[in-house]
Amino acid sequence: MTTIRPILADNSTSISELKKNPMAVIEQADGFPVAVLNRNQPAFYCVPADAYEMLMDKLEDIELAQIIKEREHSEEIEISIDDL
Known part of the structure; x- marks a missing residue:
């Protein structure tokens, strides 16, 4: 049976x-x-380099937004720039 x-x-x-x-x-x-x-079934997608790079940027943005959301109510930690 073909899906x-x-x-x-x-x-x-x-x-x-x-x-x-x-x-x-x-x-x-x-x-x-x-x-x-x-x-007549999609085997794979051929994506131009520019479109692929845009997809990767978008995925990274989504990942970063999720991290920000998870840390939104975290306790702040003060540090000195000299400690870095």
């Missing part, structure tokens, strides 16, 4: 097309992710 999975990109291509000319696929996507399909 149907959503395609989470506006652009898609087959693995065969990607193998033929990977850079053409990337260029046609105009900087956006491409879902690479195997038998």
Whole structure:
């Protein structure tokens, strides 16, 4: 039984097309992710470097926001700059 999975990109291509000319696929996507399909199911996503870097920055921001939220009501500790 095959599980149907959503395609989470506006652009898609087959693995065969990607193998033929990977850079053409990337260029046609105009900087956006491409879902690479195997038998009409997403096998993986091809994400341009700029988009990947933005995703990593966003994930880091989310992580930092969570740390701030967890520490929001923590007791403050005074230190001297000379102790650092």
